[in-house]
Amino acid sequence: MSERAPYRVQGRTGEWELVLGLEVHAQVASNAKLFSGAATGFGAEPNMHVSLVDAGFPGMLPVINKYCVEQAVKTGFGLRAEINHVSVFDRKNYFYPDLPQGYQISQFKQPIVGEGTLEVERDDGSRFKVGIERLHLEQDAGKSVHDMDPHWTYVDLNRSGVALMEIVSKPHMRSPEDAAAYVKTLRTLVRYLGTCDGDMEKGNLRADVNVSVCRPGQFEKFMASGDFTHLGTRCEIKNVNSMRFIQQAIVYEARRQVEILEDGGKIDQETRLFDPGKGETRSMRSKEDAMDYRYFPDPDLLPLELDPAWVKAIQATLPELPDAKRERLQSQYGLSAYDAGVLVIEGARADYFEQAAKGVDAKLVSNFTTNELLSRLSKDGLEIDQSPIPPEDIGGLVALIQDGTISSKIAKEVFDHMWAGEGAPAKIVEARGLKQVTDTGAIEKAIDEIMAANPDKVAAARDKPQAVGWFVGQVMKATGGKANPAAVNQILQTKLGL
Amino acid sequence: MAALTNMTLKAALDGLSTKAFSAEELARAHVSAIAAANPHLNAFVLETPDKAIEMARASDERRAKGEAGPLEGASIGVKDLFCTEGVQSTAGSKILNGFKPPYESTVTANLWRDGAVMLGKLNMDEFAMGSSNETSAFGPVSNPWKAAGSNQALTPGGSSGGSASAVAADLCLAATASDTGGSIRQPAAFTGTVGIKPTYGRCSRYGMIAFASSLDQAGPIAKTVEDAAILLTSMSGHDAKDSTSLDIETPDFASFVGKSIKGLRIGIPDEYRLDGMPSEISKLWDEGIEWLKAAGCEIKRVSLPHTKYALPAYYIIAPAEASSNLARYDGMRYGLRVDGGSLIDTYEKTRAEGFGAEVKRRVLIGAYVLSAGYYDAYYLKAQRVRRRIAEDFDKAFEEVDALLTPTAPSAAFALGDRVSDPIAMYLNDVFTVTTNLAGLPGLSLPAGLSGEGLPLGLQLIGRALDEGTLFSIAGVMEDAAQFRAKPTRWW
Numbered sequence: 001m002s003e004r005a006p007y008r009v010q011g012r013t014g015e016w017e018l019v020l021g022l023e024v025h026a027q028v029a030s031n032a033k034l035f036s037g038a039a040t041g042f043g044a045e046p047n048m049h050v051s052l053v054d055a056g057f058p059g060m061l062p063v064i065n066k067y068c069v070e071q072a073v074k075t076g077f078g079l080r081a082e083i084n085h086v087s088v089f090d091r092k093n094y095f096y097p098d099l100p101q102g103y104q105i106s107q108f109k110q111p112i113v114g115e116g117t118l119e120v121e122r123d124d125g126s127r128f129k130v131g132i133e134r135l136h137l138e139q140d141a142g143k144s145v146h147d148m149d150p151h152w153t154y155v156d157l158n159r160s161g162v163a164l165m166e167i168v169s170k171p172h173m174r175s176p177e178d179a180a181a182y183v184k185t186l187r188t189l190v191r192y193l194g195t196c197d198g199d200m201e202k203g204n205l206r207a208d209v210n211v212s213v214c215r216p217g218q219f220e221k222f223m224a225s226g227d228f229t230h231l232g233t234r235c236e237i238k239n240v241n242s243m244r245f246i247q248q249a250i251v252y253e254a255r256r257q258v259e260i261l262e263d264g265g266k267i268d269q270e271t272r273l274f275d276p277g278k279g280e281t282r283s284m285r286s287k288e289d290a291m292d293y294r295y296f297p298d299p300d301l302l303p304l305e306l307d308p309a310w311v312k313a314i315q316a317t318l319p320e321l322p323d324a325k326r327e328r329l330q331s332q333y334g335l336s337a338y339d340a341g342v343l344v345i346e347g348a349r350a351d352y353f354e355q356a357a358k359g360v361d362a363k364l365v366s367n368f369t370t371n372e373l374l375s376r377l378s379k380d381g382l383e384i385d386q387s388p389i390p391p392e393d394i395g396g397l398v399a400l401i402q403d404g405t406i407s408s409k410i411a412k413e414v415f416d417h418m419w420a421g422e423g424a425p426a427k428i429v430e431a432r433g434l435k436q437v438t439d440t441g442a443i444e445k446a447i448d449e450i451m452a453a454n455p456d457k458v459a460a461a462r463d464k465p466q467a468v469g470w471f472v473g474q475v476m477k478a479t480g481g482k483a484n485p486a487a488v489n490q491i492l493q494t495k496l497g498l
Numbered sequence: 499m500a501a502l503t504n505m506t507l508k509a510a511l512d513g514l515s516t517k518a519f520s521a522e523e524l525a526r527a528h529v530s531a532i533a534a535a536n537p538h539l540n541a542f543v544l545e546t547p548d549k550a551i552e553m554a555r556a557s558d559e560r561r562a563k564g565e566a567g568p569l570e571g572a573s574i575g576v577k578d579l580f581c582t583e584g585v586q587s588t589a590g591s592k593i594l595n596g597f598k599p600p601y602e603s604t605v606t607a608n609l610w611r612d613g614a615v616m617l618g619k620l621n622m623d624e625f626a627m628g629s630s631n632e633t634s635a636f637g638p639v640s641n642p643w644k645a646a647g648s649n650q651a652l653t654p655g656g657s658s659g660g661s662a663s664a665v666a667a668d669l670c671l672a673a674t675a676s677d678t679g680g681s682i683r684q685p686a687a688f689t690g691t692v693g694i695k696p697t698y699g700r701c702s703r704y705g706m707i708a709f710a711s712s713l714d715q716a717g718p719i720a721k722t723v724e725d726a727a728i729l730l731t732s733m734s735g736h737d738a739k740d741s742t743s744l745d746i747e748t749p750d751f752a753s754f755v756g757k758s759i760k761g762l763r764i765g766i767p768d769e770y771r772l773d774g775m776p777s778e779i780s781k782l783w784d785e786g787i788e789w790l791k792a793a794g795c796e797i798k799r800v801s802l803p804h805t806k807y808a809l810p811a812y813y814i815i816a817p818a819e820a821s822s823n824l825a826r827y828d829g830m831r832y833g834l835r836v837d838g839g840s841l842i843d844t845y846e847k848t849r850a851e852g853f854g855a856e857v858k859r860r861v862l863i864g865a866y867v868l869s870a871g872y873y874d875a876y877y878l879k880a881q882r883v884r885r886r887i888a889e890d891f892d893k894a895f896e897e898v899d900a901l902l903t904p905t906a907p908s909a910a911f912a913l914g915d916r917v918s919d920p921i922a923m924y925l926n927d928v929f930t931v932t933t934n935l936a937g938l939p940g941l942s943l944p945a946g947l948s949g950e951g952l953p954l955g956l957q958l959i960g961r962a963l964d965e966g967t968l969f970s971i972a973g974v975m976e977d978a979a980q981f982r983a984k985p986t987r988w989w
Binding site: 052055056057058059060061062063064091093095097100101102103153155292294295296299300301302 | 580581587589594597599600601603703704705706707708710711712738739740741742818819821822824825826828830831832841845865868869870873877
């Protein structure tokens, strides 16, 4: 765990620090909506995934989707959080055309998941902990389409009723980078668990950021006492749908708040919208305009009671979580924290690595996976499970290096052929005659020829042993790169009398 | 054909099964009775004669093939609160003008599964909010009963006034109804019919247009205790589409009618003896007690100390839920839309024109009691009262097997009498709301006539899921009461 200096804003009257909390909406990876049997799915024609329940027809009733509940419980376990065996669905009442019932079913007072912790990893591999306040299940609203017609607004209810998990963090983040790292770690976690696909472009994972500023020392007082009065008034920034926007919005908002405070003003608690075009936030509604949602328990739904045995069974099926996996990859395979970190970002990457590393040098496998393979994949826009090279072949390639059949350098060439779909590495080496020359006779012959042709270089090398590198290069060139470098070195040393 | 409409449901089912007459003949008899009576009674908001004949013919064919269901060929009226596929369903509101649901409510689907025939949709207070059927967008329903020597039109009660009036006037063999605070039992009492609100969760609420979800429950209004039992058996049953539906077997309720009730302990709650209650109602209650004693029951005084808080609590909880349940009527997807200059304007105009005064009153009360700063004082406190009331019943049922009370504090009153005084109107529910708050079954049966010759009802309240005992007791009381009076036909 590493403490980091918080992001600071230098004002005329002194320094200010940032305090950040996030509310992440993660769409449950479910084929059906939270309370209706209607299908979910991105990109369908407008209003094709709408049941009579989603459209708020008279007499239609919500029925909870057990699969969605299971995903929330799983995510709760992933957040090392308390699972509430009794939770309650409430109605949040407001009028809007994309909310056909006139209320959103959410969880207000008794969420399904209580307090937890997420250990966040920064890009440099250092880590910090963020407290989780709660996770609750709620319905998504539909979508109002304002740009199809100059006079009319169209409504698409495909999203109406889709299950969301709202994951609320405590205000434990201190810099834009840490906020982005939190979202990244959370995204990795839900993808591991399979509870959300984490696709931010499709809006399947979106974040609202609560930003406030305070003087140095105040945050520590808050942490010691839990008393929010030590912190500044916060603004909630909506519509920050990428890691980059999250950071931009925070930087802008921090500066805005500091300017107001330094001019002797007060921060209004309000909801603000991030404008990615202008890179600024603007007021959506103030606390005074805040709607009275008239929350009350939804009488169409009984309190959600979870059978402890069912909850236990879910816990038993949890996959190995990213941090545990990272630690294991480090200890079991001797990988660096960085390499292990790169591999665990996607569960499939780590799986691929472990498949490939069976019985061969794991570090070499890790190098090939994280360098060659991942960069090729990302260049072609592929995920690791779409890799044209099966993990066994990466293992096979490393085995060829280990037994001296090929050098590391040749291995890269072999990799190119593998990428091109030429088959297993051993086959490629054979077919293309890339086998490393370990026959000392052949190497000696090559060296003799080179020495004979270049007496000046021989003299130079005897004088300055570093110049031997030139001979190594020549030998490699003469043998088409196939000479065993160790053997070349050894024979050169002898012949040159070094 | 008059003889066919005078029959009880049971007698009609017997006649159909012995082929004394066909379902089509039965339906035609009712169709013409409705056509003649409805201009005067206004019990039906929609008559569906073609559908009735078509369904009756299909029923006769099923019977011919030996596939008769328990309600095969029975002509039934349906409260307009139940969504019926392809048939306008409005809940008595202008805001659902022209709404033809593409789905069938579970309760009515159960009836059609069992062979019943639909005659049409029955009038009701708008969204079931009312106790006199005067809040209906289709105008009030008249009670077929009139006070002796008077021509004054009387209310059939509400909100299931159309159901009660139609059954009392022999326009259908029986009818579906619904009860949120007494909407089955009070109209039954006002019209000399039998009505039961079963345990909350017995009947599915799927496709039943919601008033107050935690209180709404479907039930039958019928001519006899046995008929009510037969219809309730068909209406009930678990439904996965309603999360509050109880996953339990439905007994054959009719089998409880006629059972001995000897040795049952019947509670008489002190708190239901109101100051200023008409003496004829007290007298009727005492008579009921005597009938039960004669049948071998043990009569016990019991106390339900929180009764006096029930009505205020009900008039907080029901409007609170209603304010949210009725938010979906925004003119966007079905029913009435009154276009305005902007979205908000359209919402406001649609709802201003679509909802009647009583619905608006309750939506406003509901929004108020749920609003920030008032929630704890009103809604939360009302929920606490609700729990106390349920506990009162639990305690009473440790000592007794059922409770006997009056159904309503008066006989049917004149149309127009109480419209301007909502509190006086709400007082109609004083004996009935407690069972809705506690989720218990309550049955009203006709027990006698008032001094003016109007029917009066007594109410039986049972343990949760113990409708069977109520049917047994009601069967005995029905025999004892020998209530044979019928309204004199004036329509």
